[in-house]
Amino acid sequence: MTGQDSPADPRRWGRRHLLRAGSVGVGALGVGAASVGLDRSLREDRNPADGRSATGPSPLLGEVTVPFHGEHQAGIGTPAPASATFLALDLREEVDREGVLRLLRLLTDDASRLTRGQPALADTEPEMAAQPASLTITAGFGPGLMERTERPVPDWLAPLPAFGIDELEEQWNDGDLLLQIAAEDPLTVSHAARMLLKDARAYARLRWLQRGFRRSPGTQAPGTTMRNLFGQLDGSANAQPGTEHFDRVVWIPDGPFAGGTSMVLRRIRMDLDRWDEVDRSAREQSTGTRLDTGAPLSGGTERTPADFSLTSAYGFPLIGEFSHMRRARGVDDGEHQEILRRPYNYDIAPPPGSGAISEAGQIFVSFQADLPGQFLPIQRRLDELDLLNEWTTPIGSAVFAIPPGCAEGEFLGQSVLE
Amino acid sequence: MTGQDSPADPRRWGRRHLLRAGSVGVGALGVGAASVGLDRSLREDRNPADGRSATGPSPLLGEVTVPFHGEHQAGIGTPAPASATFLALDLREEVDREGVLRLLRLLTDDASRLTRGQPALADTEPEMAAQPASLTITAGFGPGLMERTERPVPDWLAPLPAFGIDELEEQWNDGDLLLQIAAEDPLTVSHAARMLLKDARAYARLRWLQRGFRRSPGTQAPGTTMRNLFGQLDGSANAQPGTEHFDRVVWIPDGPFAGGTSMVLRRIRMDLDRWDEVDRSAREQSTGTRLDTGAPLSGGTERTPADFSLTSAYGFPLIGEFSHMRRARGVDDGEHQEILRRPYNYDIAPPPGSGAISEAGQIFVSFQADLPGQFLPIQRRLDELDLLNEWTTPIGSAVFAIPPGCAEGEFLGQSVLE
Numbered sequence: 118m119t120g121q122d123s124p125a126d127p128r129r130w131g132r133r134h135l136l137r138a139g140s141v142g143v144g145a146l147g148v149g150a151a152s153v154g155l156d157r158s159l160r161e162d163r164n165p166a167d168g169r170s171a172t173g174p175s176p177l178l179g180e181v182t183v184p185f186h187g188e189h190q191a192g193i194g195t196p197a198p199a200s201a202t203f204l205a206l207d208l209r210e211e212v213d214r215e216g217v218l219r220l221l222r223l224l225t226d227d228a229s230r231l232t233r234g235q236p237a238l239a240d241t242e243p244e245m246a247a248q249p250a251s252l253t254i255t256a257g258f259g260p261g262l263m264e265r266t267e268r269p270v271p272d273w274l275a276p277l278p279a280f281g282i283d284e285l286e287e288q289w290n291d292g293d294l295l296l297q298i299a300a301e302d303p304l305t306v307s308h309a310a311r312m313l314l315k316d317a318r319a320y321a322r323l324r325w326l327q328r329g330f331r332r333s334p335g336t337q338a339p340g341t342t343m344r345n346l347f348g349q350l351d352g353s354a355n356a357q358p359g360t361e362h363f364d365r366v367v368w369i370p371d372g373p374f375a376g377g378t379s380m381v382l383r384r385i386r387m388d389l390d391r392w393d394e395v396d397r398s399a400r401e402q403s404t405g406t407r408l409d410t411g412a413p414l415s416g417g418t419e420r421t422p423a424d425f426s427l428t429s430a431y432g433f434p435l436i437g438e439f440s441h442m443r444r445a446r447g448v449d450d451g452e453h454q455e456i457l458r459r460p461y462n463y464d465i466a467p468p469p470g471s472g473a474i475s476e477a478g479q480i481f482v483s484f485q486a487d488l489p490g491q492f493l494p495i496q497r498r499l500d501e502l503d504l505l506n507e508w509t510t511p512i513g514s515a516v517f518a519i520p521p522g523c524a525e526g527e528f529l530g531q532s533v534l535e
Numbered sequence: 536m537t538g539q540d541s542p543a544d545p546r547r548w549g550r551r552h553l554l555r556a557g558s559v560g561v562g563a564l565g566v567g568a569a570s571v572g573l574d575r576s577l578r579e580d581r582n583p584a585d586g587r588s589a590t591g592p593s594p595l596l597g598e599v600t601v602p603f604h605g606e607h608q609a610g611i612g613t614p615a616p617a618s619a620t621f622l623a624l625d626l627r628e629e630v631d632r633e634g635v636l637r638l639l640r641l642l643t644d645d646a647s648r649l650t651r652g653q654p655a656l657a658d659t660e661p662e663m664a665a666q667p668a669s670l671t672i673t674a675g676f677g678p679g680l681m682e683r684t685e686r687p688v689p690d691w692l693a694p695l696p697a698f699g700i701d702e703l704e705e706q707w708n709d710g711d712l713l714l715q716i717a718a719e720d721p722l723t724v725s726h727a728a729r730m731l732l733k734d735a736r737a738y739a740r741l742r743w744l745q746r747g748f749r750r751s752p753g754t755q756a757p758g759t760t761m762r763n764l765f766g767q768l769d770g771s772a773n774a775q776p777g778t779e780h781f782d783r784v785v786w787i788p789d790g791p792f793a794g795g796t797s798m799v800l801r802r803i804r805m806d807l808d809r810w811d812e813v814d815r816s817a818r819e820q821s822t823g824t825r826l827d828t829g830a831p832l833s834g835g836t837e838r839t840p841a842d843f844s845l846t847s848a849y850g851f852p853l854i855g856e857f858s859h860m861r862r863a864r865g866v867d868d869g870e871h872q873e874i875l876r877r878p879y880n881y882d883i884a885p886p887p888g889s890g891a892i893s894e895a896g897q898i899f900v901s902f903q904a905d906l907p908g909q910f911l912p913i914q915r916r917l918d919e920l921d922l923l924n925e926w927t928t929p930i931g932s933a934v935f936a937i938p939p940g941c942a943e944g945e946f947l948g949q950s951v952l953e
Contacts, residue, residue: 179754199721199751241811242766244827248754288887302751303617307764307882307895311807314892323892326884333617333720333751336597336668346725348660389729393659409662464725465883466744469706474732474741477725 178301178334179248185232187522188376189368190529192255192297193459193484194358201299201329201461202310203382203480205292205515206321207261214266218534220320221256224296225528227313228254237312250302252309256529257295257380257517265293266534271372273379273488274518280500282511289384289513292324297482301334325513327384329461329480342411342419345462346387346477347508349404350411352458353419366455369486373533376521379488381456384463384513387478392508403504405440413442441505444498452498454491456483478509488516596719596752597666603650605940606794607786608947610673610715611877611902612776619717619747619879620728621800621898623710623933624739625679632684636952638738639674642714643946645731646672655730668720670727674947675713675798675935683711684952689790691797691906692936698918700929707802707931710742715900719752743931745802747879747898760829760837763880764805764895765926767822768829770876771837784873787904791951794939797906799874802881802931805896810926821922823858831860859923862916870916872909874901896927906934 183191208217227237232252236243263270276291296313300306306328314323331343345351356363367378392400401407405414405423413423414435425448427435436443447453461480467473485491499506520530601609626635645655650670654661681688694709714731718724724746732741749761763769774781785796810818819825823832823841831841832853843866845853854861865871879898885891903909917924938948 177753177755178751200748242762242826245762245766248750250751250754302754303748303882304750304762304764304880305754307880311893315811318892322890323885325887328882328884330618330721332666332722333596333668335595335753336666336720336723337595344660344663344722346722348663393733408660462722462725464721464746466746467741469743472740474736475729 177248179250179305180234181251181301182233182249183251183253185229185254186525190253190255190377190519190522191232192253192299193367193378193457193519194363195253196251197331197459197461198251198253198299198301199331199333200301200303200306201297201331201480202306202326203329203461203482204296204298204310204314204326205259205324206294206296206317207324208265208293208321209319212265212320216320217262217266218528220294220317221530221534222528223316224254224256224313225523227316228256228529229525231309231312237316239316240312242308245304245308246312248302248305250300250305252298252300252305254309254313255295255297255299255519257297257519258530258533259291259293259295259515259517261293263518268373268534271374271518274516277381277493277496277514277516280496280511282500282506282509283514284510284512285514286512289325289327289515291515292517294321295380295382295515295517303330327463327480327513329463331461345460345479346389346464347392347400348408349406350419351460351479353406353411354455355457356455363457365486366491367457367484367486374518374520377519377533378484378486379492380517380519381481381483381485381488381492382513382515382517383481383511385479385481386476386510386512388508388510389475389477390473395508402437402440403507405436405442414440437504439502439504441499441503444501444503445495447494447498450498452494454494456485456491456495458483478512481511484519595666597668597723598652599669599719600651600667601669601671603647603672604943608671608673608795608937608940609650610671610717611785611796611875611937612781613671614669615749615877615879616669616671616717616719617749617751618719618721618724619715619749619898620724620744621747621879621900622714622716622728622732622744623677623742624712624714624735625742626683626711626739627737630683630738634738635680635684636946638712638735639948639952640946641734642672642674642731643941645734646674646947647943649727649730655734657734658730660726663722663726664730666720666723668718668723670716670718670723672727672731673713673715673717673937675715675937676948676951677709677711677713677933677935679711681936686791686952689792689936692934695799695911695914695932695934698914698929700918700924700927701932702928702930703932704930707743707745707933709933710935712739713798713800713933713935721748745881745898745931747881749879763878763897764807764882765810765818766826767824768837769878769897771824771829772873773875774873781875783904784909785875785902785904792936792938795937795951796902796904797910798935798937799899799901799903799906799910800931800933800935801899801929803897803899804894804928804930806926806928807893807895808891813926820855820858821925823854823860832858855922857920857922859917859921862919862921863913865912865916868916870912872912874903874909874913876901896930899929902937 183195230237231246232249234247234249236246260270260274298306298310342350342353356366369375369377411419415424415427423436425436459482463480464477467476520533523529523531601613648655649664652665652667654664678688678692716724716728760768760771774784787793787795829837833842833845841854843854877900881898882895885894938951941947941949
């Protein structure tokens with residue numbers, strides 16, 4: 118464990134330095150995962166203007182690493198890789214403040230090794246650590262962890278208020294400690310999750326585990342927005358990492374969690390069968406966007422700003438008042454909030470004997486600097502009215518406080534908990 | 536549907552022609568997925584001798600296609616892609632022979648379109664079909680389907696005999712119709728599975744569905760053998776597609792299923808926790824291979840043939856008599872059988888409240904020309920004695936007859952069922 122060596126102030130990491138180092142400098146094409154010993158990511162390498170590499174052979178995807186240490190935790194402003202496991206732990210009753218700190222030192226040490234492609238200290242399958250594949254490990258704290266460490270619980274760090282659309286199942290809610298483990302390769306994610314869970318076991322019980330996927334690396338051109346299982350382009354409106362706008366949307370500016378953020382994770386079941394019964398035009402009306410291009414129904418392309426004032430020849434708004442996009446944006450309430458969405462798909466075997474042909478949906482993940490000021494108003498509006506609610510049901514919900522990143526020799530959350 | 540147009544004899548496809556066309560011509564590096572309009576696969580493209588592409592920009596992985604039509608079905612001798620869904624259907628009681636043939640025509644039409652990157656005829660999300668990502672769709676028949684179509688059931692097409700190691704759960708066993716849907720991209724697999732299930736729904740109920748994964752494309756160099764969740768290199772000894780040896784191991788030489796094969800699919804739970812308690816040497820003894828390189832304990836590299844006669848200074852065989860490899864090979868029984876293994880990993884959320892930290896294992900898939908002559912002796916020996924049984928438990932088991940491939944205008948299984 119490195120927790121004791123040369124503790125350093127994370128604030129010594131200047132933002133400029135980090136931008137240059139690439140750990141938050143993610144460009145408009147969604148590229149920019151820094152790689153060890155390489156000054157370009159594989160994705161950049163694969164698609165230069167002339168279609169050839171300017172720097173020689175592309176590295177294998179398995180070899181690409183994303184820096185673990187830094188001002189912010191990785192796994193938020195870094196590109197979302199293909200595979201992710203989200204898991205929540207509940208601290209065992211007998212674990213006290215010192216126990217929690219030991220657990221965090223242990224997990225930080227594991228994470229700093231695994232993300233570099235090195236085995237965890239007690240790794241029983243060291244060979245499986247050799248392909249980090251852009252692995253990021255991100256930790257978040259639930260209210261229980263703050264209490265156990267005798268630190269104040271931020272007032273927003275609590276279960277979300279009950280929404281009328283919710284049909285929450287206890288098995289997917291809450292938790293004391295969140296780990297988001299994500300990489301381009303699912304075997305890498307499995308191995309990392311297992312090593313972290315083994316080390317955590319003496320301190321905590323697994324509360325829930327959710328595995329999600331996005332497109333495999335290289336399936337589409339870099340920067341292509343992912344489709345969700347409804348076939349919708351999902352995430353077009355996200356702020357671009359590396360911009361001031363992104364920093365304002367995502368990072369908490371001051372207080373103990375400065376440089377951190379808040380995370381909302383909701384398991385949203387999607388009723389694919391009933392969605393399929395609706396014609397294409399009604400499906401587009403429900404979101405306010407075109408299914409093929411992702412463009413707003415007011416026209417243009419995926420990136421064209423929506424024009425909510427445009428109406429049809431009959432005087433109806435092109436982007437309907439009940440549409441998901443119009444409701445989310447707060448157009449008719451004189452409000453405007455933004456969050457960073459980083460969702461994953463899930464698609465698992467339906468319960469045996471249920472007669473269903475699918476059990477699928479989205480692991481909705483959002484990050485925002487100000488949960489009550491950004492996330493809640495959006496969610497309240499969508500709860501009140503959103504055509505998409507017809508086919509989606511939140512079945513799990515959790516909120517976590519994401520501490521800032523840590524420097525080499527520190528542990529995750531040290532500046533918050535010490 | 537194209538089932539009615541220009542039915543053709545699949546035997547008009549000469550083997551030489553197909554080898555040239557690439558549909559079964561898979562080279563020693565595990566490459567060779569044919570691609571539309573491209574004479575090399577992306578994987579070949581990525582690693583030429585000088586590290587640069589000789590043919591210009593690599594295609595996106597999403598655009599690569601594997602031919603659906605041919606002498607053999609795709610998905611057996613073609614490289615195993617990153618993501619696969621295996622699903623078994625049970626025919627509804629009221630579906631007669633003509634109903635089954637209609638279902639197969641429908642599924643064949645869907646499969647021939649989806650594998651080309653075109654939407655299925657009634658595709659509700661046509662945009663999601665646009666990235667075939669080496670999609671293959673392989674069909675297999677259970678005994679129920681043969682009976683329903685009033686055709687003789689091959690005597691080997693039945694549940695496997697009960698083995699002492701089995702703890703089968705009814706929810707994972709058997710089925711009338713198997714679909715293996717595999718692609719480099721999990722979203723492609725999800726969409727294809729859903730389209731096939733929607734079209735099948737009027738004819739059949741979903742019996743079980745199993746999702747599996749392998750390394751993401753590009754994670755490791757082409758031809759690298761995958762590790763399973765125990766960290767073992769798995770599949771080193773497989774016959775190489777495109778060789779006579781492979782053809783002998785895999786394809787049924789005559790009878791109604793000539794050009795087809797038999798498929799065994801077993802869900803094998805792996806007890807990762809107890810595996811971790813064993814030291815490295817004992818784990819290597821249990822398989823007879825080194826964990827790091829996959830080489831036999833008699834020495835050499837992953838590809839070095841095992842020397843079962845070598846002994847240690849104390850006179851014990853280097854590859855122990857109870858080891859998985861020695862038992863599987865039949866060394867001490869004067870036997871030698873081979874099968875083609877094409878396994879996938881699974882790693883799902885453990886049942887809520889179980890206290891477990893993982894629910895993982897392997898979707899074991901094997902293909903062999905002669906199930907009683909090749910698979911059964913191996914399985915009997917491993918049931919009798921195999922150190923690995925200590926940490927593995929078969930919890931599901933199914934056998935299917937894989938009909939040969941079909942030509943354009945035919946449907947899957949036509950030569951078997953008409």
